[in-house]
Amino acid sequence: MExxxxxxxxxxxxSYKGASVSAIESVNLSVTxxxxxxxxxxxxxxKSTLAKMMNALLPPMRGVCFAMGMDTSAPExxxxxxxxxxxxxxxxxxxIVASIVExxxxxxxxxxxxxxxxxxxxxxxxxxxxxxxxMRRRGSYSLSGGQKQRLALAGALAMEPKALIxxxxxxxxxxxxxxxxxxxxxxxxxxxxxxxxxxxxxxEVVHASRVVIMEAGKVAWDGSxxxxxxxxxxxxxxxxxxxxxxxxxxxAGGFVPAGTKPVVNDLLEALCL
Amino acid sequence: xxxxxxFSIGQFVPGESFVHSLDPRCKITALFILLAxxxxxxxxxxxxxxxxxxxxxxxxxxIRFTKLLRSGRPVLFLIAFTAxxxxxxxxxxxxxxxxxxxxxxxxxxxxxxxxxxxxCLVMMAAALMVTTSPMDFAGGxxxxxxxxxxxxxxxxxxxxxxxxxxxxxPTLFEESERIMKAQISRGADFESGGLVKRxxxxxxxxxxLFIQVFTRADCLATAMESRCYVPGAQRTKLNPLIxxxxxxxxxxxxxxxxxxxxVWNRYIxxxxxxxxxxxxx
Numbered sequence: 001m002e003x004x005x006x007x008x009x010x011x012x013x014x015s016y017k018g019a020s021v022s023a024i025e026s027v028n029l030s031v032t033x034x035x036x037x038x039x040x041x042x043x044x045x046x047k048s049t050l051a052k053m054m055n056a057l058l059p060p061m062r063g064v065c066f067a068m069g070m071d072t073s074a075p076e077x078x079x080x081x082x083x084x085x086x087x088x089x090x091x092x093x094x095x096i097v098a099s100i101v102e103x104x105x106x107x108x109x110x111x112x113x114x115x116x117x118x119x120x121x122x123x124x125x126x127x128x129x130x131x132x133x134x135m136r137r138r139g140s141y142s143l144s145g146g147q148k149q150r151l152a153l154a155g156a157l158a159m160e161p162k163a164l165i166x167x168x169x170x171x172x173x174x175x176x177x178x179x180x181x182x183x184x185x186x187x188x189x190x191x192x193x194x195x196x197x198x199x200x201x202x203x204e205v206v207h208a209s210r211v212v213i214m215e216a217g218k219v220a221w222d223g224s225x226x227x228x229x230x231x232x233x234x235x236x237x238x239x240x241x242x243x244x245x246x247x248x249x250x251x252a253g254g255f256v257p258a259g260t261k262p263v264v265n266d267l268l269e270a271l272c273l
Numbered sequence: 274x275x276x277x278x279x280f281s282i283g284q285f286v287p288g289e290s291f292v293h294s295l296d297p298r299c300k301i302t303a304l305f306i307l308l309a310x311x312x313x314x315x316x317x318x319x320x321x322x323x324x325x326x327x328x329x330x331x332x333x334x335x336i337r338f339t340k341l342l343r344s345g346r347p348v349l350f351l352i353a354f355t356a357x358x359x360x361x362x363x364x365x366x367x368x369x370x371x372x373x374x375x376x377x378x379x380x381x382x383x384x385x386x387x388x389x390x391x392x393c394l395v396m397m398a399a400a401l402m403v404t405t406s407p408m409d410f411a412g413g414x415x416x417x418x419x420x421x422x423x424x425x426x427x428x429x430x431x432x433x434x435x436x437x438x439x440x441x442x443p444t445l446f447e448e449s450e451r452i453m454k455a456q457i458s459r460g461a462d463f464e465s466g467g468l469v470k471r472x473x474x475x476x477x478x479x480x481x482l483f484i485q486v487f488t489r490a491d492c493l494a495t496a497m498e499s500r501c502y503v504p505g506a507q508r509t510k511l512n513p514l515i516x517x518x519x520x521x522x523x524x525x526x527x528x529x530x531x532x533x534x535x536v537w538n539r540y541i542x543x544x545x546x547x548x549x550x551x552x553x554x
Contacts, residue, residue: 052495055499057495079501082498082500082501086499087496087499091492093489094492095492095496096440097437097493097497097500098406098436098440099406099407099408099439099440100287100406102511103406103408106511107500110508110509110510110511111500111502111503111508112509113507113508114509116510116511116512116513119509119510119511123511137287138287139285139286139287140440141284141444155500159500159501
């Protein structure tokens with residue numbers, strides 16, 4: 001039985017007021033449940049516009065965009081779409097509404113009009129998933145950059161979404177904060193949450209199950225990470241992460257089995273270290 | 274150079290104290306009732322109950338009294354300005370002369386009382402904000418203003434605006450400091466020269482700060498929309514407001530304090546006069 005797509009976009013286009021060129025044009029994309037899609041592209045290639053369209057923040061001016069089977073251009077469906085598709089932005093300071101950690105996580109469920117017990121349960125789960133349980137009563141202004149970004153993620157997770165869109169959400173994190181954030185995403189993905197990750201960092205692409213490259217508002221390439229590394233990474237001018245170089249060397253020497261991901265932990269596991 | 278000094282008026286300090294645990298409606302109402310004490314004070318000794326109340330509040334909220342005292346810093350200029358107006362322009366018995374300006378004994382008393390009154394008001398407001406999270410404060414204010422919704426007053430929107438304004442106070446301080454440091458690294462000087470020169474030096478900070486504020490507001494609005502916020506729509510609460518017996522007890526204490534302070538104002542000077550005459554005993 002064929003799975004219905006989480007996102008189905010066909011011929012979608014959007015132009016900002018006063019702009020001479022379309023932000024996105026004739027975009028076709030279909031994402032199925034449980035996928036981890038890395039959305040790549042230069043600045044101004046239309047990645048963020050596409051993310052906002054998937055979250056029903058921007059209705060398509062041309063073509064169609066369906067999220068969880070709901071038309072994102074229908075204003076009456078926007079709330080249902082946003083419950084199922086959460087969006088985490090680049091700067092956590094721009095999305096934290098409340099001064100206390102647990103109050104901020106509760107902001108989304110409060111908007112849904114849920115009873116207090118249900119909100120508390122959701123907040124508890126989201127804080128546990130993001131490792132912020134111990135900081136629930138702390139002031140959001142006192143958190144580090146990495147903790148703030150995890151708080152933004154917790155706020156999105158409290159909506160209990162089926163898909164998560166991350167718009168360069170790791171760009172302001174240090175390596176440690178990024179690693180912890182990515183571990184959290186891996187955990188969510190194994191639980192079946194679809195992830196669309198907009199990023200410029202190639203070491204994050206290694207976690208994805210699919211790579212989509214955007215160029216001048218259009219999907220320029222769409223394929224598997226393996227074929228991306230082999231064929232398109234250099235062609236589109238992206239760097240090759242060190243983990244991938246190491247994997248290639250180990251594969252050539254027959255030290256690791258096929259299917260090993262170019263992720264440090266997987267490499268260590270394959271080498272039995 | 275630091276603007277915020279780690280504590281600014283309106284910045285909530287999380288805690289588990291008695292005052293923290295009170296219902297925000299109780300705290301907001303108590304603030305308005307307590308304001309009667311400094312407003313009713315007309316002579317310096319009348320402020321003793323207000324200072325005593327503030328001291329009790331600081332002890333019951335586990336916030337150091339000196340911290341509350343520091344909350345008055347941002348209004349020192351306003352206090353100095355008000356004091357000067359009262360000092361030089363109050364008619365009465367002349368005690369000194371400063372060029373063309375006359376200083377009267379009534380002016381000295383009025384300037385002192387007015388300064389203390391403003392400082393007490395700010396400290397009382399700070400005590401409320403330091404012990405009440407912006408979300409709770411907005412929730413309390415929303416419930417207290419709820420009768421106004423009958424006349425189509427946007428109560429929930431105003432409450433959300435208050436929450437966000439309070440939440441962004443520390444962020445805006447950080448932002449201003451960052452812009453100032455960036456300007457200093459490019460040769461700007463905020464610390465030398467007279468008042469006018471210093472004020473002019475701050476002008477290049479305002480333009481980038483305003484741009485940042487509007488950009489942030491736009492991003493925040495998008496983020497709130499993506500988390501299903503709809504202005505005016507019915508929202509529920511993680512911690513619904515519940516009025517308990519401790520709120521009633523606290524309110525009773527506040528009312529009793531105000532009554533006691535009014536009695537104090539009425540009799541303290543008679544008592545002091547009797548003590549001075551030595552005829553009390």
